[in-house]
Amino acid sequence: MVNSIHFLLTYSCTWECDHCFLYCSPFSEGAFTMEQIRSALTEATGLGTVTSVYFEGGEPFLFHPLMVAAVREARTRGFQVGIVTNAYWATTVEDAQIWLATLVELGISDLSISDDTFHQDSDNNTAKNARKAAEALGIPVGSICIDPPTVVAAEASEGNRGKPIVGGSVLFKGRAADKLVADLPRRPRSTLKTCPHEELVNPERVHVDAFGHVHVCQGISLGNMWQTPLSRLMKKYRAEDHPVVGPLVKGGPDELADVYGIDAGDSFVDECHMCFLVRRALVDRFPDYLAPRQVYGIDK
Numbered sequence: 001m002v003n004s005i006h007f008l009l010t011y012s013c014t015w016e017c018d019h020c021f022l023y024c025s026p027f028s029e030g031a032f033t034m035e036q037i038r039s040a041l042t043e044a045t046g047l048g049t050v051t052s053v054y055f056e057g058g059e060p061f062l063f064h065p066l067m068v069a070a071v072r073e074a075r076t077r078g079f080q081v082g083i084v085t086n087a088y089w090a091t092t093v094e095d096a097q098i099w100l101a102t103l104v105e106l107g108i109s110d111l112s113i114s115d116d117t118f119h120q121d122s123d124n125n126t127a128k129n130a131r132k133a134a135e136a137l138g139i140p141v142g143s144i145c146i147d148p149p150t151v152v153a154a155e156a157s158e159g160n161r162g163k164p165i166v167g168g169s170v171l172f173k174g175r176a177a178d179k180l181v182a183d184l185p186r187r188p189r190s191t192l193k194t195c196p197h198e199e200l201v202n203p204e205r206v207h208v209d210a211f212g213h214v215h216v217c218q219g220i221s222l223g224n225m226w227q228t229p230l231s232r233l234m235k236k237y238r239a240e241d242h243p244v245v246g247p248l249v250k251g252g253p254d255e256l257a258d259v260y261g262i263d264a265g266d267s268f269v270d271e272c273h274m275c276f277l278v279r280r281a282l283v284d285r286f287p288d289y290l291a292p293r294q295v296y297g298i299d300k
């Protein structure tokens with residue numbers, strides 16, 4: 001039962017982080033229009049189960065007037081609203097309060113700020129400025145901190161004592177699958193038989209983009225909401241019938257590769273790493289379900 005819709009307000013971002021799931025960059029295309037946002041919110045209401053919406057990206061503050069109008073529209077319709085940002089705009093605490101002032105009036109429930117070494121350095125930490133400004137204004141604020149991958153010894157309790165495993169909180173999909181996997185320990189593909197991170201059968205949250213894709217995981221689309229209304233897409237969704245999600249649910253990335261005869265290698269850093277590489281090999285076969293192409297780091 002979907003209770004939260006996450007709008008990828010734009011794929012464009014100020015930065016081009018190595019760990020970005022969506023391969024965002026300053027050159028990425030795909031930003032919502034106000035009309036599209038209203039249409040999606042109407043459908044979200046029609047679902048009858050959605051209580052919250054998020055505006056994220058890319059970097060949603062790049063489209064600040066649109067983002068504020070979207071928050072206003074969502075609040076008017078009774079949704080709780082959250083925003084995810086890299087806080088590039090918070091050059092000082094005082095200036096950050098100016099950027100956030102309208103959001104105080106509208107009453108957002110969460111401002112999640114990326115605050116880690118991928119996004120910030122210690123000398124010029126705009127995330128800290130944004131956090132201080134939000135706290136001063138009474139906006140509920142949290143940090144998203146993604147640690148770079150490290151190699152550590154497994155704990156004895158895992159039954160793998162001494163074996164190298166990958167620490168940190170990066171998920172190896174999107175640009176991370178290309179940029180951050182070198183020199184990390186690998187697991188045989190035969191061990192990658194689940195999806196450990198997403199609720200693929202009964203998603204509680206989906207991401208939607210301006211192209212109409214409804215993502216159950218970044219780059220896996222359930223369908224296009226500009227062709228089939230979101231409420232209908234969600235009501236008719238059956239994981240087992242989806243050509244990509246079905247095999248993933250049945251036996252993880254290993255099964256997905258088997259079903260379609262994809263040879264992406266014998267060992268991978270984790271499930272997402274294999275899943276992403278196998279899916280990228282299938283983009284041309286399932287262009288409606290593995291989309292948009294840009295989140296796979298390939299041209300449109």
Ligand code: SF4
Pocket residue numbers: 173194195196197198217218248253271272273275276
């Ligand atoms: S295993 Fe695949 S579907 Fe599951 S979270 Fe990782 S990339 Fe997404």
